[in-house]
Amino acid sequence: MGLAKPDPDPLQDYCVADTKSSLYLNGAPCLSPTLASSSNFTTSALAEPGDTKANQFGFGVTLTTLANLPGMNTMARVDIAGNGLVPPHSHPRASVVTICLQGVILVGFVDTSNRLLTQRLKPGDSFVFPRGLIHFLYNTDPRKPASAVSGLSSRNPGAQIASRAAFVSSPPIPDVVLEKAFQISPQDVAKIRRNLGA
Amino acid sequence: MGLAKPDPDPLQDYCVADTKSSLYLNGAPCLSPTLASSSNFTTSALAEPGDTKANQFGFGVTLTTLANLPGMNTMARVDIAGNGLVPPHSHPRASVVTICLQGVILVGFVDTSNRLLTQRLKPGDSFVFPRGLIHFLYNTDPRKPASAVSGLSSRNPGAQIASRAAFVSSPPIPDVVLEKAFQISPQDVAKIRRNLGA
Amino acid sequence: MGLAKPDPDPLQDYCVADTKSSLYLNGAPCLSPTLASSSNFTTSALAEPGDTKANQFGFGVTLTTLANLPGMNTMARVDIAGNGLVPPHSHPRASVVTICLQGVILVGFVDTSNRLLTQRLKPGDSFVFPRGLIHFLYNTDPRKPASAVSGLSSRNPGAQIASRAAFVSSPPIPDVVLEKAFQISPQDVAKIRRNLGA
Amino acid sequence: MGLAKPDPDPLQDYCVADTKSSLYLNGAPCLSPTLASSSNFTTSALAEPGDTKANQFGFGVTLTTLANLPGMNTMARVDIAGNGLVPPHSHPRASVVTICLQGVILVGFVDTSNRLLTQRLKPGDSFVFPRGLIHFLYNTDPRKPASAVSGLSSRNPGAQIASRAAFVSSPPIPDVVLEKAFQISPQDVAKIRRNLGA
Amino acid sequence: MGLAKPDPDPLQDYCVADTKSSLYLNGAPCLSPTLASSSNFTTSALAEPGDTKANQFGFGVTLTTLANLPGMNTMARVDIAGNGLVPPHSHPRASVVTICLQGVILVGFVDTSNRLLTQRLKPGDSFVFPRGLIHFLYNTDPRKPASAVSGLSSRNPGAQIASRAAFVSSPPIPDVVLEKAFQISPQDVAKIRRNLGA
Amino acid sequence: MGLAKPDPDPLQDYCVADTKSSLYLNGAPCLSPTLASSSNFTTSALAEPGDTKANQFGFGVTLTTLANLPGMNTMARVDIAGNGLVPPHSHPRASVVTICLQGVILVGFVDTSNRLLTQRLKPGDSFVFPRGLIHFLYNTDPRKPASAVSGLSSRNPGAQIASRAAFVSSPPIPDVVLEKAFQISPQDVAKIRRNLGA
Structure with missing residues (x-):
């Protein structure tokens, strides 16, 4: 699998983002390593379900970011209401590996030959979405919520929902x-x- | 500009693709360097306009590829009929720099904050499309064709037209x-x- | 966070590993893209707990690999018996993001200044281990198993247990x-x- | 073709260079993304021919740079007077793809086996120069100017003319x-x- | 040999580290190139033997660093007292090539299959240690010192001695x-x- | 120092080149890891001085290569006769760190602003040559040979002598x-x- 790796290579053990800096770089300036503490490497941000009513599609995505976890690659928690949809979208800077934790999720991506590769995931099943390709996750059960955990191959993967970007x-x-x-x-x-x- | 660079670094002066090999790699196997000749580094593929009637949108794109130019990064010639459109699309593995050669072209891309950055290009004007973001080129003149040359930052940038991938x-x-x-x-x-x- | 990204950049939408090829490359040769199917992008390998009795430390790690999921970045399921330990080890080619799903896990890594950064994870808590640094996960509860899901930043992260490599x-x-x-x-x-x- | 890609991978949709910053980085600090506008992605710098009388060789090269196009990869316009020469030179950080727009241009590069790969380009013909290798472009017609557009694989390719660097x-x-x-x-x-x- | 290359690609001819800057980046900010001088590219730091009595193992390692050679990749001088040992350690961000200059040095590394690859080096012999794997250098002669020069594939390779990191x-x-x-x-x-x- | 790193990232502990394979890749196919032995990681190729009479410039360079050290980054031994010269040359795919072992060597490189950065090296002194820039090493003593060891940042750095490439x-x-x-x-x-x- 040719997976994406858009982030620059490290020159230090770690670079805890200095979120108070006003400097804009490709990434973020780091705190002095002597100021880093264990709390910079941990977060409870993914402990609670995301709000699946905050949008018309019925999904909530919570990301670890430079703000809630300075010092992290991106991990995401995906919650999908009954019959909710994470609409077709793409990540310009990351591929994704998703593991279904709860419910049944129909997933798929379209490759550049316009082929759809699709699968029905049960808890414990995993699926991979290559970088930059349009993909979706649909909870086929009208009554039960579904949830998943995703690992993304960038600290700042970005996301572009095709319908919203266009319209x-x-x-x-x-x-x-x-x-x-x-x-x-x-x-x-x-x-x-x-x-x-x- | 944080531009994309999806290709592996080289270990040789050049690797002329062995287009007859049946081996599938991330890229292509190379001919023995001793078999490489000047013709491997040149092509006339972009000398003629692309057919702008081959699709319903009114554009023709001719790419240099491993097939017509073994030994090349991708350069593209874009021809757009009067009022023709290169519809909103993205390249999962490349950013693009385009220079308008003829006509007037309205271009734009949408970033991951859903902002549209758009410009009207006259001959000699250039524009950049970041990797993986949806962008379009529209010939605003109903009567005159437009053309442009694009440089893409990968040997195999891929392209996904948002409307066609979805529908x-x-x-x-x-x-x-x-x-x-x-x-x-x-x-x-x-x-x-x-x-x-x- | 300076996270690791040891894998070469892709030149194709995806490269499903041809696990029957006898060719050894940096990675694996790909199947012809026309032979790829949805099943190449999914696996149930992580659906069942790993065997925590197979070693003297009391842990089981199940990885997605080229063999069970041709076409994947690495995701891992970690199961730890009561008072079990994933002993101090390092990944030469990957950083790791771990989310605790069950139980309480004491985690930590030692940086190159010999500082230990450590944390007690409850379900929903995440932690990051930088590439190449020695780290461990310990289930502090003698009676209850713990489990976690980890995302690793390489298709082939490698692992070296410090005590076993030395002795x-x-x-x-x-x-x-x-x-x-x-x-x-x-x-x-x-x-x-x-x-x-x- | 193993083409060069010396630029770090992006962590943002784009990084418009803050040309007023006094900070020297590997690249340039970025403007706050909220300050970016369409004008940062376009330039007319290549619309006019370069001055072919400014040097003894009879060529003019106009580059898009961080200064005239903050937010760009490098595209170059090459103008060569009758019998003018872009003398043997190399780019330490970029490969080049050139398309001839006007006139006839004799091009060539020397590989590390000291082999010359050379070609006569007519309008529409393209040629590729691998990174770091000495190459030249010569307008063989004494009376007519020639011009070309080049795409370079770095934001800051650098150029070293062999005769001038030596003498x-x-x-x-x-x-x-x-x-x-x-x-x-x-x-x-x-x-x-x-x-x-x- | 799949060797490591953890450093970001350059965008400038060189970036002499501004060691007085208080900014923490992935690397270091650069001096203005106009302030760079030849002295930034040279050092005598490796001219004298390291102190082999400063630790209980009997070795001294002197590195070129951003401080003593702003503008350098890492080269190291290794001095080992009679029967001295550079204890099993790993570099999270670099592979190493070592050439023995004096004495006889028993070297080895353990791969992720727990295999030891080991060799006895005489003056002029070279050996390679892959990135992130535990390795050691032992002077087998009780009476004569040994020395070697190593090239490391990062400006900031880091080092973690397994026994000290653990205990x-x-x-x-x-x-x-x-x-x-x-x-x-x-x-x-x-x-x-x-x-x-x- | 923005040093070059043209090699793809590794996906394995090591890839010992299969020098008998007829396949041309970007790099070389690997032996099965189970066939690798310690001898693949060591060489005595640099133990003897190179022949400084084999060319008109008075230098001999011995490289570790895939052939004499399958499984290595490049280390080079440079021997220069009295008043001998390693003539101005560049490496398209590598930066170099050189340590003088014997004699006095005048070294220098020219940057893309046509500035010469030069230094006189005594035994133990080091110097760095950035990737792709023309540099030289000259033994200023007419009677005594000089020697140095260089580390290069690629398995296949390539070399182009400016005068020979041109003429x-x-x-x-x-x-x-x-x-x-x-x-x-x-x-x-x-x-x-x-x-x-x-």
Whole structure:
């Protein structure tokens, strides 16, 4: 598997991000190593389920980040309400390995030949999403929540939801571009924009 | 600019791809360096315009590849018919630098904060698209063709058109996923699939 | 956090390892992409607990590998019996992010200044181990098993248990080297070798 | 083709160089992403021909740089007067892909086996120069200018003209070194230094 | 040989570390290139033997570092007293190539299959230690000192002596962990700690 | 110091090159790890001085290579006769750290601003040459040989001697290119070619 590794190689045992620095680098400046403590290497951020009602798709994703875990690669907890969806999205700087912990999750990604590779995950099953390719996770059970843990191959993987990037960016992509790209009418563009909360 | 560099570092002056090998590697096996000749480092593949009528969007893209230029990074020639569109797409393994040679091209990309960064390019103007982010090129003139040359930061950048990956993959992404992701009806999904040639 | 990324960058959407090839490369040759199927991206290998009685330390680690999940980064399931220990070890090619799923786990790593950074993890807590540094996981509860899931930043992280590498390699490291390194007697060396199963 | 990729991997969508910072890094500090605008991703720097009379060789090279295009990989416009020459030079941190837009250009590079790989480019033809190897571009037509566009695989490729590095560095390389290296007399060294403008 | 290369790629000809900066980065900020001088690229730090009496093992290692040679990769001089030992240790961020200059040195490393690869080096003989694996160098002659020069593949390789990391870290690794890992008694743990100078 | 690291990252403890394989890769195929032995990690190739009479410049360089040390990074022994010269050359894929062992060596490199950074090395002194930049080593003493050991940051650094690449490549670079580049007459080009052994 050609997995992604977008992060620069380390020159130190660790670099605990100095989250108070006003300097913008490719990454973040580090605290002096002598100031690092065990708490910089641990977090309880993933201990509680994410809020699956905060968006119209029914999912909550909690990431370890430079802010809640200075000194970490990214691990993510994914919670999906009954029939909820993590909509088709891609990570420009990371591949993902996901293990299903609870419920049944239909997952899939589309490769650059437009082939869909898809699988139904039960608890304990794992799946890999290559870097930069559109993928989704769908809880097929209408009544039971599902959850998973994902490991991402970057400290800052980024995420771009295809439908939202296309229809509700700021400023908006010109209508004509979306009409042609999706072969839909101006009314359809307006409707989708509205439904997605533009 | 944090640009992408997905290719492994070289261990030789050059590795001319052995396009007849049946071995699949991350890349391609090389010809013996003693068999390499000047013709391996040159191509006329970009000398003629691409066919802008081969798809419904009105664009033609010709790439240098391992097949027409064993021994090359990727350079691309982009031809866009009047009002033609290179639809929103992303490259999982490359950033792109584009220089407009002819016509006027409206370009843009959406970042992971869902911001659109857009520009109108005249001949001689350049623009950069970061790796893995959705971007488009639109010829705003209904009557005159436009063309550009792009440099891509990988030998095999890959490309994924967002609308086609979502609606016309093989096998198809389940309807329910698209209904939720784009907040559209089952009829809308069927119509878009049909219009995009599924 | 300066995390490790020892794997070469990809040139393809994915490279499903051809586990039947007799060719030894830095990685593995790939199957033809046209032969890849969804099953190459999924595994149930982590669904069952590892055997915590297979070694004298009381832990079981199950890895996704090229063999059980051709096409994957490494995810690991760690099971630790009551008072069991994953003994001090290091991964020459990977950093690790671990999330505790069950029980209480005392974890720690020693940096190159010989400082121990240690933490007590409850379910939902995460911890990061930098690449190449000696670390351990200890189940402090004598009666209840503990388990965790780890993401590793390489397809082939490798692992070296410090005590076993020093005392039970094959052939053995000369006694005099161990006597000096650990400042112990020849009898002590012999006893530790014997106890560790040499 | 084993092409070069000397730039660190990105951790952000983009890093627009803060050209006012006094900090010297491997690269440049970034502006806060919230301050980035479309203008940071575009430039007209390559729209006009370079001055081919500014040096004794008859070429002008205009580069996109952190200064005129903060947020870019390097693209270059090469203009060569009739019978003008881009003299043998190398880029320590980049490979180059060049497409001829106008005129006829004789190009070539020498590999580490001292083999010359050379080609005559017409408009539309492309050629690749591997990283770190000496190469040249010569306009064989005495009357017509030639021009090309090049993509370079680094934000800061660097360039070292072999004749100038050897004979007109500051301070100069000791005469005896050049006498031995080129097997020429002290008078020859002095003459070449003078002719090259030392 | 799959050797390690943990350092980020350069974007400049060189980056002379600004050792007075209070900023902590992955590496160090650079001096303005216009301030760099020849003295930044040279050092006599390795000209004198290291003190082989400064530790209980009988070795002295002198490294080129950012402090004594701003602008360098790491080269090391290793001096070993008669029967002295560079105890089993690993470098989390570098592989090493060592050439024996004086005396006879027994060297070896243990791979992740717990195999010992070992060799007796005479002056002029070289040996390679892969990144992150435990290795040692032992002067087998009780009367004559030995010395070697090593090249390391990082500016900041780090070093972790296995016995000291396990037994004399600060704070100490809990006794129970060491008792289990080395299968020794609490008294043994206390004795080794004491002998190693805890 | 931004030093070069052109080699792909490892996925195995080590990859001993299979020098009998007919496959050309970026690197070399590996022997099965079970066939590796200690002899693959050691060589005496550098134990004897190189022949300083084999070329007109008076230097001999002996490299560890895949052939004499399968399983190694590159270490080089440099021997220079009285007043001998390692002529100005560059390594497209490696930086170099050199330690002077015997004699006095005048070294220097030219950066891309055409600045010469130069130093006189006595035994024990070290110097660093950045990747891809032209550098030389000159034994200033007419009577005594000098020697040094160099560590190079690639398994296959390559080397290009500027004078030989320009004047004695095969086929030759057209005369007119050299006349313009060095501002010399056709007779001068012919003389230099002849003197350098074309």
